[in-house]
Amino acid sequence: MNIKEYFTKKEKAFSNRKDKNFLLTSVILGVLFLVAIAIAKPQFYAFRNLSSILIQSSAVAIMAAGQIYVMVSGGIDLSIPSVMMLSGCIGAYTMRETENIMLGVLAIMMIAILLGLFNGFSVAKIGINPFVATMITMIFSNGLSLRVTKSTSIPVLPKFTELFGKYYGPFHANIIMMLVCLIILQFLLTKTAFGRSIYAIGTNEKTAQACGIKTGKIKIQVFLISGIMAGLAAIALTARISSSSLSLASDGTSLDVIAAAIVGGASIKGGVGTVLGALIGAFIINGLSNLLVLFGIDYYTIQIIKGAVFIFITWFDTIRANARRV
């Protein structure tokens, strides 16, 4: 064995060991945390509570799944919750005016798809930085929502709530929708050439281009998907709370969606992340809020604690990724 091989080997052994330690530590910490909750607040594990966490996180989870696509391709989409809110408001407005569910659903999806395509074009064809492009869409959507709703709450048709917001057997419609999205998106991302191309673009866009991957087209498709997810989330959310208003997307939601993706293992730099991770991220975020409410902590403190936890998780993950790389 020459010295070169020796050092490579030594380096590898070192990084693997470090990686394993990190994984082990995180699993132990996680289990300890869950056990601690079981002792302190057993009601957290009540079926009804868990099921309500699932239902509450479904909209964020669906949006985070769309966000994952954009982030894996190396971009970021700030506009998802705003697009969701705008399409929800316009959908509710359409339904109120026409008394027709189909038209309402159509309006929701049309708006979401259009804005998704707009984001895609701005980024892929014109070459605007994704952060800026989607921020513009976000501001635009927020403004337009205000105009449409005039700061009031627009109720949706009862039939719409019944269709998309009730229980089918033991499952809430939102959960079914979330699971279907999860399965389809996870499949597309990990099993198809399309998905592989997205990872390729996020890892090294120039190489992807030189390999003959149509980077522009795929980036548009990626933003289209995140738009569609915003539309689906709008349907789920408006049906659950049976009205549309500006409160659909509070200022925190936009960050919740990105946080869910990052907590779930995606990277701002692109190239990594899975849809499953985004869903787990969404559950962690909502579970945490739920838990803190159980402890009787007020909203503002919850935000502070949430921030601290995210910092911890992302630091941990970054350190781990660096250790793996060496």
Place this chain on the structure above:
Amino acid sequence: MEKRMYFEARNLHKYYPGVHALNNVTIVADKGEVLGIIGINGAGKSTFMNALAGEICIDKGTYYIDGKETIIRNQNDSGKCRIALIHQEAVVFKDMTVAENIFIYNLNKYTKAGRIQYKRLFEDASKYLSMIGADIDPKEIVKNITIGEKQMIEIARALVRDAEIVLFDEPTSSLSLDEKENLFRIIGELKQKNKIVMYITHFIDEIMRICDRTVVMRDGCVTGEFLNEDVTTKELVTGIAGQEVETIVNATDKRDKEIVLKVENLNCYPVVRNVNFAVKKGEILGLWGLLGSGRTEIVRNILALDKPDSGIVYKRNNKGILEKISGHKLLEECAYVTEDRHLDGLFMQMPIWKNISMANLKKFEHFIMDEQKERDYALQMINEMQIKASDENVLVETLSGRNQQKVVMARSIGKNPDIFFIDEPTRGVDINAKSFIHKKIVELAECGCAIVMISSELEENLNLCDRVLIVRNGEIVAEVAKKDISKQKLMDLCQGIREEVKYE
């Protein structure tokens, strides 16, 4: 006790993932000496320079400057040791004036009440410029001056900082002949001023001409040290190569083969101007020019990776007829090996198997990606290209340079196209891998592939190409047939010393 030299670097080590870039390197130099450091790409000479300049930090080893142990961890330390590096491509701020660039480290000395005193700045700048005999207006914006003049800025900058050790990293690679002569004169003057000059290059004739002593590096080690007066060119060559290496020569005759690719009137102002050429089946066509001559841009424009202003590309279709083809389509059908594998050649954080199948995803997609097939295929290519890796899951970033380059080649070959565009096929790989890659290229040509090759290495053009097109300022200025290819001729043509008949 032996006499201490002014500068000593002892037992330096530097590790990169999978590479021992500097292996126990000891290099010493004394004042008033021009030290040549020579070696092939990837021998570790640039790593050594970058370490001295503080751009990277060595893992082990000591520097002694003026007899004192010194630590160089970053550019600041390096500046304090009065070391200045003249980069291969000058590091300049292209929207600032020449004078501002020269005094970029000392601008605060020219500042009074928060304002830069331009009059004094310009005066001093012309003083330094005339010191090195450079005729540049200090008020000029840097983006308007030539590459050679940018280099003068860096040299002036080194003088301003009163550098004792001046490092030159392949300074002549993009200079015209006059500029080169001027540079040699300046190096001579630096020597007279009792400075240490370290000169990296892979041109032996330059070493023989200006250096007093030469250090040969190979695979991260110092493998030889010669006083220039008692060494012959031949000895240096053997020292650099390390061993007798099989030289691959492409010898087949392709005179009556049909044309498979034809480029007409390709323009992308100002980097590509009116480019016309054709490639025959089984032919290796070289594009030769200096760095920045537009050779890479020609290929990128053909493949529509850059947007050409005008130009038509024809490709021979199945029926044997030349047919107009769009750049995107051509990119799908041909193989493109890029110039810089770090920039746009590889997915560093992906395993080998994903890298190899990436140009060819559709072939492996049967409703879902057939990962098993991809892996089997990657293993097959790993064998065929003799890539040294334990299995197909190894991340590409942990491979050594030559194996990375082989992965890039494997991806292109695996596509099984009939046209290859290969930009710098052997950049930064050692001599054995080089010969292996050359063999592959000749094999491809023998199988009837048309190959457009860009290479900075003269030998590669001499040994492999059936024809060489000379590129200067984005234009194809001459064509040299195989029988006429010679070192001197290629050098002269690309610098515009000799004019040749234009290619029709």
